[in-house]
Amino acid sequence: MSIELKSVSWTATRSCILVKFPNLQILLDCAVVRSNRMSWQKKVHPYGKGVIPILKQMQELVYAELLPEVRTVQSRDLDLSDVDAILVSNTVSLVALPFYTEGTGFKGTVYATDPTVQLGKLVMEDLCDMFERVDRPVEDTAWAWKALCQSFSNAPLSDPNEWRPFYTRETMEKSLARIRRVFFREEIVINGELYVSAFSSGYAIGSSNWLLKTEQHRFGYLAPSSLRHSHSKPMELAAFAELDSLLLTSQSTIDQAPDLNVFKFSSAVIETLKMGGNVLIPVTPTGLVYDMFECVLKTIELQNLSRNIPIYFISTVAESSLQFAQIYPEWLSDDKGSRVYKPEEPFFHSELARTGRIRVYDSLHGPFSRDCRQPCVVFAGHPSLRIGEIVQLLDLWGGMSRNAIIMIDPDYPLETYYAPYKSLAIRAYYYPIETRLDGTQVLNKVRFFKFNLVERNSFCWYCISLSFLSLPI
Numbered sequence: 001m002s003i004e005l006k007s008v009s010w011t012a013t014r015s016c017i018l019v020k021f022p023n024l025q026i027l028l029d030c031a032v033v034r035s036n037r038m039s040w041q042k043k044v045h046p047y048g049k050g051v052i053p054i055l056k057q058m059q060e061l062v063y064a065e066l067l068p069e070v071r072t073v074q075s076r077d078l079d080l081s082d083v084d085a086i087l088v089s090n091t092v093s094l095v096a097l098p099f100y101t102e103g104t105g106f107k108g109t110v111y112a113t114d115p116t117v118q119l120g121k122l123v124m125e126d127l128c129d130m131f132e133r134v135d136r137p138v139e140d141t142a143w144a145w146k147a148l149c150q151s152f153s154n155a156p157l158s159d160p161n162e163w164r165p166f167y168t169r170e171t172m173e174k175s176l177a178r179i180r181r182v183f184f185r186e187e188i189v190i191n192g193e194l195y196v197s198a199f200s201s202g203y204a205i206g207s208s209n210w211l212l213k214t215e216q217h218r219f220g221y222l223a224p225s226s227l228r229h230s231h232s233k234p235m236e237l238a239a240f241a242e243l244d245s246l247l248l249t250s251q252s253t254i255d256q257a258p259d260l261n262v263f264k265f266s267s268a269v270i271e272t273l274k275m276g277g278n279v280l281i282p283v284t285p286t287g288l289v290y291d292m293f294e295c296v297l298k299t300i301e302l303q304n305l306s307r308n309i310p311i312y313f314i315s316t317v318a319e320s321s322l323q324f325a326q327i328y329p330e331w332l333s334d335d336k337g338s339r340v341y342k343p344e345e346p347f348f349h350s351e352l353a354r355t356g357r358i359r360v361y362d363s364l365h366g367p368f369s370r371d372c373r374q375p376c377v378v379f380a381g382h383p384s385l386r387i388g389e390i391v392q393l394l395d396l397w398g399g400m401s402r403n404a405i406i407m408i409d410p411d412y413p414l415e416t417y418y419a420p421y422k423s424l425a426i427r428a429y430y431y432p433i434e435t436r437l438d439g440t441q442v443l444n445k446v447r448f449f450k451f452n453l454v455e456r457n458s459f460c461w462y463c464i465s466l467s468f469l470s471l472p473i
Contacts (some may be wrong), residue, residue, distance in 0.1 A: 032096035090225035094120030115206025202235030277402035283418030398424035
């Protein structure tokens with residue numbers, strides 16, 4: 001008898017692993033990636049002789065003026081009708097969930113913590129709103145560019161015929177209804193033979209690592225994890241000390257220390273504001289953004305800049321995000337959680353929003369266009385620079401060199417996603433705030449544990465090359 005592992009993910013930071021036990025199958029997380037081959041700008045030229053109107057050329061790069069699509073796992077690689085349960089470790093995985101549960105034959109149960117569901121739902125709603133607001137032409141020749149794309153200098157790395165449109169709000173709700181919410185350390189039983197528990201991974205509020213047990217085997221799964229828990233509950237490893245096998249995934253791919261990049265980020269913010277410029281920070285509406293609010297405010301105060309410099313948070317779910325982050329004290333770090341009982345609010349951003357230092361808007365239109373004062377700092381979506389208010393802000397402020405855009409999401413590198421905007425005068429920076437464990441941190445933490453580590457050579461640690469791997473039980 002054996003346990004079989006199959007990675008169906010194609011990227012280092014989006015794990016999606018099928019675990020086959022003798023009598024059941026478990027999917028560890030879901031993966032989806034947004035395409036960067038779609039773009040829209042006013043000042044572009046048709047590609048070639050304009051035979052396919054949606055193709056636009058920006059210097060040597062070619063893009064399609066279409067609604068952005070996403071890449072997810074193909075049905076030939078994963079039969080979800082045979083999967084008994086899906087374990088969702090964080091909000092990034094939750095965003096991908098509808099592609100795996102709806103229209104796939106999946107009949108099982110999904111397990112995730114309550115903060116992962118609530119905060120992840122906000123991200124999903126925000127994305128649905130962004131995609132619904134995208135105004136792109138509908139072309140009968142939309143399919144044709146995919147037959148030509150391999151001749152482009154920036155040819156896609158995957159087959160665009162396998163890309164899909166984003167899901168609807170109705171599909172999202174159906175998928176979320178399948179979820180059973182769990183607490184940390186709560187033991188759940190699947191099919192009467194597999195015992196599963198979630199433990200804090202330290203990566204985000206409610207994010208989890210998982211312990212899977214049968215009568216003969218203890219199996220640990222480390223999803224994206226972090227020792228730099230600024231607001232989430234610390235990573236818990238004690239339960240993983242006595243294992244038969246440990247599966248490591250989604251480690252850091254950035255060789256720059258986050259503390260150094262936070263310093264560089266702060267310096268760029270100050271430099272830009274002193275020049276009278278505006279700072280654009282593309283973000284998702286939960287997670288890292290909570291820490292960056294405090295970072296920007298403290299930086300402004302330390303440099304004795306005017307307290308009248310506004311900080312704007314623009315998202316259809318911005319207000320809900322700030323509120324939800326406050327209602328999970330038991331899922332927060334001791335420092336943040338203890339503030340509730342003083343009584344104080346766990347996050348400074350609540351007080352800052354109440355006093356007007358952080359100003360929340362659901363779009364650039366209406367009140368924001370009337371109230372906006374410059375110079376300012378704007379947090380808005382999306383880090384891909386293909387959808388969301390950030391696209392309009394780049395169009396609005398991209399022509400001025402005193403302005404700056406600072407990309408901080410390690411999953412959206414500047415050289416890949418900023419390429420269509422290189423001709424703009426705005427200064428662009430990439431200071432990824434990567435908090436996921438790197439290989440050295442992992443080994444330092446687990447070297448004294450007893451387990452059979454899935455080796456780097458056979459597993460590649462990032463789940464890129466793994467096909468099937470048998471673990472003895």
